[in-house]
Amino acid sequence: MRVLVIGGGQNAEHEVSLASAAAVADALRVGGYDVSTVTISREGVWEVAGVSEGATAAESLVLAMPLISAVDVIFPAVHGALGEDGALASLCALAGVRVVGSGPRAGAIGMDKWATKLVADAAGLRTAxxxxxxxxxxxxxxxxxxxxxxxxxxxxxxxxxxxxxxxxxxxxxxxxxxxxxxxxxxxVVHGREIDVAVIKEAGGVRWAAPSLEIHAAGLFDTAMKYDGSARFTVPAQLSGAEAISLTRAALTMFDALGCAGVARMDFFLTAEGPVLNEVNTMPGLTAASQVPRMFAAADVSYVELVSRLVRAAEVPGR
CATH class of the missing domain: 3.30.1490.20 (ATP-grasp fold, A domain)
Structure with missing residues (x-):
């Protein structure tokens, strides 16, 4: 199977996306896939080796279209705006190409924290x-x-x-x-920070991996996320009732948004139950990222995880 992995992007998460894309591409090659890659620069230029030098963003996209049409699946490992927010999924939908992860609607709503709160409220979930x-x-x-x-x-x-x-x-x-x-x-919500990852497999079955607890002595900010100082417990130490309530809440939000592929739901666990913080429809995907750690606790290796995501890829809207 031929897979095009897209990394980079036009936002503050550019470097994080490059790391995710490189890790995904390497894992897919180990899994036996025919992998090609393309990077979107911070200026929006699709960097196609040998052909896109000096091109504008629009011209480079035209030059990248043969890459898109030549593969079976697109793996858009681009976090943040103009990537995770459904922009790349929309491009794949228009091109009729299968894409890993959520479609345009789920990506757009999940990226918008205010809209996410409104959906969560309608689905009966608490937010701050x-x-x-x-x-x-x-x-x-x-x-x-x-x-x-x-x-x-x-x-x-x-x-x-x-x-x-x-x-x-x-x-x-x-x-x-x-x-x-x-x-x-x-x-400010006072509670334990618990992440839950949900995957939708080929065939439509979706399930939640063992949850992860973040240990931070304050705000779990950008620096702590990437300087190696963050501490995680996987699986999180939860009572049976806590685990059930978090899993139910994560699956409810996954379904309410219409997510596909894998999504990470971030919660605060309070004395009154889970409070949804935010949703990530294209979370960090290096082997050391939170989502792969959670699936490793379910005996799903990193190589197997990205392979499952490719096998579950669909043309958005079909």
Missing amino acids: RGRLIDAADCGDSEFDGPVVVKPVSAGSSYGVSLVREEAELGAALREAARFDRRILVEE
Whole structure:
């Protein structure tokens, strides 16, 4: 089977996406797939070796189309805006090519933290109370902290701040606005940070891997995610009732969004039960990332995990 792995992208998660794409490509080669790769630059240029030098973003996409039409499956390992948000899935849908992961609708809603909250509420899941602010209104925002300030559509905790004092709010809003004009201000939820990964296999069966607990002495921010200081427990030490409630909540959200492939649901586990934090429809996919760690605890190796994702790939919308 011929697979095109796409990495990079036009957002702050560019380097993370490159790492995911390289790891996925290597694992697929080990699994016996015929793998080709392409990188999208920070400027949106599809870097096709030998043909796209000096091309504009639009010209490079035209030059990349033969690569897309020549493969059986696209693996878009691009996190964040213009990748994970359904943009690449939409391209694959228009081209009629099978794609790994969620389709345009699930990607777009899952990337939008405000829309995700609305879907979660409709599905009966708890989220942190919050309000939406436009970047133009940052100077008029009231402080009712402590609060967490975050861009509505960004990943890897870029632009996220924990605000304890009113004097810190303005800087936090400006930092979030660097990544999105729409800003989410949420109450602080006190609870254990638990991630649950859900996979939809070929044939439609979906199941949740053993959960993962994040141990952080404060905000689990971008630096902690990638400097090696984060500590994880897999599987998380949960009671039977806690494990059931988290799995049920993760599957409910997966289905409510219409996800495919693999998605990671991030929760706070409180005394009153799970509180959904956010959804990642194309989570980090190096062997050391959280999702592969969870599936390893279910005796699914990294090579087998990416192979299962390719086998489950579908043309979006069909």
